[in-house]
Amino acid sequence: MAKYLLLKHYRGAPAAVNDVPMDKWTPEELTAHVKYMDDFAARLEGTGEFVDAQALSPEGTFVRYDGEGRPPVTDGPFAETKDLIAGWMVIDVDSYERALELAAELSAAPGAGGEPIHEWLELRPFLTAHPTITE
């Protein structure tokens, strides 16, 4: 089994096919989208492949250490950055092919007009905590 992160971007991924901002969708289309995502997660739990899913606010702050006794310097919100992560799902699957299949399925979530969004999702393997012994 291998764990993968499915990353969904607000911004930074190539444009989706059905690229209409969510605030331009009808309420029914929004409801259908949310239901699709929930059903997807529930189905993955049923197959024993679900690990975690979270959504992130687009608002955020940059923080860094800037010397003893001084407050951290902030440079927020992310207006200038290219990449903006919207959320993620973590899956635990038997193969890379299965991870691709699930990512594609998630990308097909319905958007405007009830049509699949075809958005680009980023798929990243986890580094495992234990090396396989090969010595």
Place this chain on the structure above:
Amino acid sequence: MEESLLRTLTPTVIGVLVRRGANFAAAEDAVQDALVEAVRVWPDDPPRDPKGWLVTVAWRKFLDAARADASRRHREERAEGEPVPGAGEEVDDTLQLYFLCAHPSLTPASAVALTLRAVGGLTTRQIAQAYLVPEATMAQRISRAKRTVAGVRFNQPGDVATVLRVLYLVFNEGYSGDVDLAAEAIRLTRQLAARIDHEEVAGLLALMLLHHARRPARTGTDGRLVPLAEQDRGLWDTRLIAEGVDVLQAALARDRLGEFQAQAAVAALHADARTAEETDWVQIVEWYDELVRLTGSPVARLNRAVAVGEADGPRAGLAALAELDPGLPRHTAVAAYLRERDGDLVTAARLYAEAARSASSLPERDHLTRQAARLNARLRA
């Protein structure tokens, strides 16, 4: 508490319930419930006959569950008429459980989860923690696995090779949380070796013991990976090594070589060397030749190239490496190592850094990055 006793009894009790007519999935659930009750009750009121206690309680749990489920009523009535099994059948039951839980219709992850629960007696929570997934996910993985094997006849003979693959997977998972999966894999393989006379079962047990013996030396106090050549051999567990070598020798004497015996032979040769310099690399190359012949595995070929590099010098190792697919995992790391041994530090540093980027585990990535940093520092000096 007698957790280990409980865990050892798990497959036996499941076997008894199945022979009384319970289906495997229901029997497995009932035994898990009985285990939970045993953990609660035994400390204050230890039973004189632990197995008998578990069978009685598990059977009651099974009947309760069957009664609660109207659709199971028919099965329950049929089951209650079944005779109690004779004592001689129990050994077989445990063996059958190994086969069932490693059934070829299961995905590797499902087979692993089911084996740990039904044969190992671990709880779903413990298995979920060990594999870092939510308990609900692991529960579903296990119930799906049980549904998949629902149609498999319990007394159907299985393939030992599939069982060994599952146990090897468990062993390689290492340990996280409070369950030491490597130790659990050894326990399950020992139990299997006691029930079936098979040279590859012995080979796998020997391999596990020999690898496990070196575990204390494999990781530094700061968590970093310590390569074999740099390990403090005083930390190796000599008792485990002696046992591993004994088990391996008995297996090899049967003259039916298999991949686990060959791998264990390599591990035994490493264990046999008091210092890295004393390692008998020529013999190790010969065992890798056998392993390549037996499996054709690209990983075996890669390991062979490393051994050739030690036996015949880095140039010979690089020549062996040149015949392999550069896309193989760890190919770049091996190339980096051989380049360094050949004195080409610039190339080695670049390859170590490249290998670090494609490493699949965190300790390995850190190790390779450190190697690149070490060489770069030397090159600057």
